[in-house]
Amino acid sequence: MAEGTSKLHRGWAVVVACCLIMMFPCGFSFNAASVYYPYVAEALTGGNTAPVGLYMSIIYITMAVCLLFMGKVFAEKNASVVLSVSVAAIALGFVLMATATSIKMFYVAAILLGFGNSTVLYLMIPVLIGRWFKVHNGLLIGIGTAFSGVAGMLWSPVATSIILNHGYQAGYWMYAILSAIVGLFCTLVLIRTSPESCGVEPYGADQVKDTDNKPAVLEGVTVKTALSQPGTLILIALYAGLVNLGLTMNYYLPTYVKSLEMYAATPEVAAAVGAALASATMFGTLIGKVLLGFTNDKSTPGSIIFGLLCGIIGLLLVLFGPSVNIVLAYVGGFLFGIFFASSVTTTPQLARKVFGGLNYSQIYSYITAVCALLAAFGSTFWGVIYDTTGNFVTTFFVDIAFMALAFVLGFAGMKAGKSLPRETQDVK
Structure with missing residues (x-):
């Protein structure tokens, strides 16, 4: 249904889902990650932070490899399914980090985080916003990606408090549980592949037609x-x-x-x-x-x-x-x-x-x-x-x-x- 009717356009649910996924699974992965480094280093590497920081490089390298084929997958498959697998991989990565007994398990977790975030960080917002909205695309992309920054400001002090009181493992368990609950709710309930799959036009489609007659x-x-x-x-x-x-x-x-x-x-x-x-x-x-x-x-x-x-x-x-x-x-x-x-x-x-x-x-x-x-x-x-x-x-x-x-x-x-x-x- 178009935005001119009394019913709220379905695309706004997709926007909310993108914001929440950026704030939780993606925000946990990047913007609220560094507070763990000294505690993980003390427990697993004898205080050396370089091996801990290496897992972030592995995340980015994994994303680079996955992006060579995930664009095609995201274009051809159901977005809800692809993103559900992605957030599940991120949550599983945090489970491995919470239970790790050696730094090598962090590197395995990094591959899962890189796979999941290849779609979540780089493709989810620009692709879905482009499908669901014909107007205000840039503003909505900006708002959606801004929630990863909100995550850094919100979750870093929360995680630090949990680490100091209960250990870094408890912090990673929090990341895993919230990533799974919030992420899967968004992907399974709120996100849909396209407006056409829901029987509606993209938001602003009538404005584009009125202007361009296309x-x-x-x-x-x-x-x-x-x-x-x-x-x-x-x-x-x-x-x-x-x-x-x-x-x-x-x-x-x-x-x-x-x-x-x-x-x-x-x-x-x-x-x-x-x-x-x-x-x-x-x-x-x-x-x-x-x-x-x-x-x-x-x-x-x-x-x-x-x-x-x-x-x-x-x-x-x-x-x-x-x-x-x-x-x-x-x-x-x-x-x-x-x-x-x-x-x-x-x-x-x-x-x-x-x-x-x-x-x-x-x-x-x-x-x-x-x-x-x-x-x-x-x-x-x-x-x-x-x-x-x-x-x-x-x-x-x-x-x-x-x-x-x-x-x-x-x-x-x-x-x-x-x-x-x-x-x-x-x-x-």
Whole structure:
């Protein structure tokens, strides 16, 4: 039923489900994960955190591999079933982490988390929102992805309290149980594959028809064309991958603060300033997801420019601001957070603008495979540059150069995409 009637459109249940899945299973996997590291390290690796952090790289590598085929699966199979399997895999991963007697079990759990989140983190929201809504897509994608940030703010202190009082295993059991209960309720009760499967039109379909006078069709580049003429796909994937690589600098901002000469004699102040800078970045990411979601509905090219400029200006303020006033660094962290948000808001909208909706999930899965792969090695990459050069000036400017290159790649991809042949298919 259309939005003009008294009955609430079925698509809003899908939006609620996406928000809850991002806040629970996905949020547990990423935004509320790091609080466990020191306790797991103490119990399983003799206090060495590097082997614990390795499981996150395994998650991203697994996602990169799974995304090579999960786009096709998500396009052809029932979304409720695919997502149910995905959240069940995430919940099972947390069960393994709760019962692990060696760090190797964490690595097995990481494969399950990577498999489940390949669909949940990268495909669920842009694909389902694109199917269910013909208007406000960017804003809804931004709101949905913002709930992973809400998870970080909400669940990190809750998990810390549970860990301190009952042990880290109890915290992982909480993650497993809530992931299963909330996730499966959303996938089995709220999520449906498409409006057509429910006998309704997408939300806003009447507005599109009134404006464009077009029938209900899917239009875009086929996955066969995208792969046989790969130039555009490579350009967009490299844009997305460089954005994802660039945002991993976020992990080094507290370390950067500790490296500043002005805090050398006061490590406790450096820790406090580093934590505040990280919080400013997280807040910027949360606001940025909604803001860029809104701007993407107006102009995707404008959103690319805005997001990258926020990243460049943000890093410059973080780099040079402390010598003037530390508040400038916090402003820089906030702006860098907006750039961070562009990875999950502007990137999917750019892919839809260039390739259309015909084979969107398959094509977008190839793009996000590059994102996941570069994210897997991002934090190590910046660490190598810092260790090699001995300063963050070079490290930050390499990141800025990548942002500038991403700008070129993104606009080159949009230009190249105009020459790709496009096809249409009636909506069934």
